[in-house]
Amino acid sequence: MFYILTIKDHVRVEPELFALPVRQAVIKQLEKTYAEHFDKELGAVVKVISVDEVGEGIIIPGDAAVYYDTQYKLLVFQPELNEIVYGIISQITSFGAFVNLGVVEGLIHISQTMDDYVTFGKTNVLLGRNSKKSLKPNDLCLARIVAISYKTRPPKIGLTMRQAGLGKLEWIAEAKRKAKQQVASGKKEKKK
Secondary structure, three states: OEEEEEEEEEEEEOHHHOOOOHHHHHHHHHHHHHOOOEEOOOEEEEEEEEEEEEEEEEEOOOOOOEEEEEEEEEEEEOOOOOOEEEEEEEEEEOOEEEEEOOOOEEEEEHHHOOOOOEEEOOOOOEEEOOOOOEEOOOOEEEEEEEEEEOOOOOOEEEEEOOOOOOEEHHHHHHHHHHHHHHHHHHHHHHHO
């Protein structure tokens, strides 16, 4: 889930940014601090949206930097268990598919890609034996987050597409089309 967080904190501005106006120096420092930042509390920082307030600077003896009491807004992505996410298949391997979620990558184990016996094809494709469904790089999909591990950086995110309404977007559209056809044919039989 994406959130906008308002944070009040002391921002340590390094000496190489002193030539810039204070607000611009604080923004540059925050962008540097939060570049590729990910932790369990904040999630993945996508962008420093704005710096709303910058107080007076404080110099601490023995530290060449200046500390500014600052209020700022961050756009963050905090993955949540059971959250449904859109993604694009970035890589297919013999054990599953990596999915780019925009900010981080998740992994769909081969057993969680579809309700079928799945094999790894020679052309980097996962194939369903009975359904003939295929999953390849650049396919758009809808998946559910089933595991999050913060032991590594970035965290490991486990996904599934084996639930109703999930999977490659073409599979979902095809299932909806078939369901509409079944409803329509059921109505025709009742009229007879």
